[in-house]
Amino acid sequence: GNSVTQMEGPVTLSEEAFLTINCTYTATGYPSLFWYVQYPGEGLQLLLKATKADDKGSNKGFEATYRKETTSFHLEKGSVQVSDSAVYFCALQTGANSKLTFGKGITLSVRP
Amino acid sequence: DTAVSQTPKYLVTQMGNDKSIKCEQNLGHDTMYWYKQDSKKFLKIMFSYNNKELIINETVPNRFSPKSPDKAHLNLHINSLELGDSAVYFCASSQPLQDSPLHFGNGTRLTVT
Numbered sequence: 001g002n003s004v005t006q007m008e009g010p011v012t013l014s015e016e017a018f019l020t021i022n023c024t025y026t027a028t029g030y031p032s033l034f035w036y037v038q039y040p041g042e043g044l045q046l047l048l049k050a051t052k053a054d055d056k057g058s059n060k061g062f063e064a065t066y067r068k069e070t071t072s073f074h075l076e077k078g079s080v081q082v083s084d085s086a087v088y089f090c091a092l093q094t095g096a097n098s099k100l101t102f103g104k105g106i107t108l109s110v111r112p
Numbered sequence: 113d114t115a116v117s118q119t120p121k122y123l124v125t126q127m128g129n130d131k132s133i134k135c136e137q138n139l140g141h142d143t144m145y146w147y148k149q150d151s152k153k154f155l156k157i158m159f160s161y162n163n164k165e166l167i168i169n170e171t172v173p174n175r176f177s178p179k180s181p182d183k184a185h186l187n188l189h190i191n192s193l194e195l196g197d198s199a200v201y202f203c204a205s206s207q208p209l210q211d212s213p214l215h216f217g218n219g220t221r222l223t224v225t
Contacts, residue, residue: 025161038153043116043202043216051211087153090218092212099168099215101159 002027002101004090014082021075021106023064023090032090033057033066033073034100047075047088055100069111077087116141118203119216125193126225132189133220135203143167144186145214148179149201155202161186162208190222198224 005020025031032051036044048057053068065074073090090103116137118147125131137144145168146158159178160168166178175191200221204214 004178034213036214038221041218043204044214046213049213054165078165089155095210098210099157099170102155103154107153 004103006103012109019077029094034091036089114218124223137205145204149200170220
C-alpha cells in the first residue's frame with residue numbers, strides 16, 4: 001500500500017533561517033506528490049506539487065524535488081518568515097479517484 | 113467567495129446525541145471528501161463521493177453516514193455521538209484526476225462532552 005513518512009516535529013526556527021522538512025514515500029504505481037500547508041484555524045491548502053520524477057514544485061519561496069531514486073520529496077525554503085508558522089503535510093496520490101495519502105504533518109514555528 | 117464552506121464551525125454536544133455537518137463547494141468539482149483530524153493533527157480520510165456516488169468508504173463506524181444530494185453538497189450525519197468522535201472534520205473537493213489538488217473547507221470542530 002501507499003505510505004508517507006515525515007520527519008518528527010515540532011520544528012522551531014529563527015526568522016531568516018534555512019528550512020528543510022524531510023518526506024519519503026512508498027507507493028504502488030507512479031504517484032503524484034504534494035505539500036499542503038495548514039495555517040492556524042484553517043483548512044489545508046496546496047503549497048506545491050510535482051507529478052513526475054525530477055520535477056521541482058515551487059511556491060512562495062518553498063521548493064521540493066520529486067526524487068524517484070530516493071523516494072523522497074523534501075521541502076526547503078532558504079529564508080523562513082514568521083508568517084510561515086503552520087503545519088506542513090506531505091502527501092501522495094496514485095490514480096484518479098484514489099485517496100490522497102497524508103503524512104503525519106509537522107508543526108513549524110518561526111520566531112522573530 | 114468561499115470555495116468550500118462548512119457549517120457549523122464549532123459544534124459542542126453531549127454523548128448520545130445526533131448531529132449533522134454540512135458542506136458545499138462552488139468550484140464545479142465532481143469529487144468531495146470528508147476527513148477527520150485528531151488532536152495530533154493526523155488526517156484520516158473517511159469518505160469520498162464522485163458525482164454523488166460513494167467511491168471511498170474507509171473503516172468508519174456505521175454511526176457516520178454521508179449524504180450527497182447533488183455533486184456540490186456532501187453532508188455528514190453522526191448518530192449516537194461518543195467522546196472519541198471529538199475532532200476537527202474537514203470537507204474537501206477536487207476533480208477526479210491524479211494531480212488535481214484538494215480544496216479544503218475551514219473545518220468543523222466537534223466537541224463531545
